[in-house]
Amino acid sequence: xxxxxxxxxxxxxxxxxxxxxxxxxxxxxxxxxxxxxxxxxxxxxxxxxxxxxxxxxxxxxxxxxxxxxxxxxxxxxxxxxxxxxxxxxxxxxxxxxxxxxxxxxxxxxxxxxxxxxxxxxxxxxxxxxxxxxxxxxxxxxxxxxxxxxxxxxxxxxxxxxxxxxxxxxxxxxxxxxxxxxxxxxxxxxxxxxx
Ligand code: ATP
Numbered sequence: 001x002x003x004x005x006x007x008x009x010x011x012x013x014x015x016x017x018x019x020x021x022x023x024x025x026x027x028x029x030x031x032x033x034x035x036x037x038x039x040x041x042x043x044x045x046x047x048x049x050x051x052x053x054x055x056x057x058x059x060x061x062x063x064x065x066x067x068x069x070x071x072x073x074x075x076x077x078x079x080x081x082x083x084x085x086x087x088x089x090x091x092x093x094x095x096x097x098x099x100x101x102x103x104x105x106x107x108x109x110x111x112x113x114x115x116x117x118x119x120x121x122x123x124x125x126x127x128x129x130x131x132x133x134x135x136x137x138x139x140x141x142x143x144x145x146x147x148x149x150x151x152x153x154x155x156x157x158x159x160x161x162x163x164x165x166x167x168x169x170x171x172x173x174x175x176x177x178x179x180x181x182x183x184x185x186x187x188x189x190x191x192x193x194x
């Protein structure tokens with residue numbers, strides 16, 4: 001069986017950038033957040049559960065997930081958001097397991113923002129946390145998404161504190177400098193795990 005390595009980091013930490021370096025080294029990466037966005041459109045069982053919870057309007061006339069409607073519906077309703085997550089997360093888990101079964105490499109990676117929050121690290125052989133100073137992360141997301149300082153900061157405040165994640169992770173990548181350094185750190189860790 002393949003060894004699963006969890007790859008995580010908060011908003012703007014650089015985990016997707018690290019995941020791309022890992023792919024360039026020849027190892028497959030499962031992108032949990034991207035897959036979650038796909039399966040809400042592809043998985044009929046999941047679709048009906050979401051409609052049951054949030055109403056028919058959670059899907060558009062053309063059958064696609066109505067992200068805007070859902071976001072507005074769960075905004076400020078923690079309980080409803082939790083119920084939605086309780087439907088989506090197990091579906092992603094099943095999708096991930098199917099993906100794992102198709103892999104032939106001995107090392108495979110799972111990129112997810114919620115590795116520790118959802119205790120998904122329990123299913124991983126080891127975990128990597130990408131971290132950087134708050135101000136650097138905020139600046140990068142402002143540049144990437146055109147968000148305001150305050151908007152990024154408020155997402156950050158809702159995530160698990162960095163110091164908690166640092167305690168749990170097996171490997172740390174400090175992404176405070178350039179991309180060359182980030183790539184070097186990534187390759188060193190892969191080499192160590194191998
Ligand atoms: P999110 O959780 O918000 O999706 P992420 O952790 O996946 O974020 P990335 O998308 O990889 O983070 O990085 C955030 C932004 O910062 C991207 O635009 C990326 O190109 C840029 N970036 C990441 N690392 C560096 C770096 N060392 N130097 C310059 N830019 C970087």
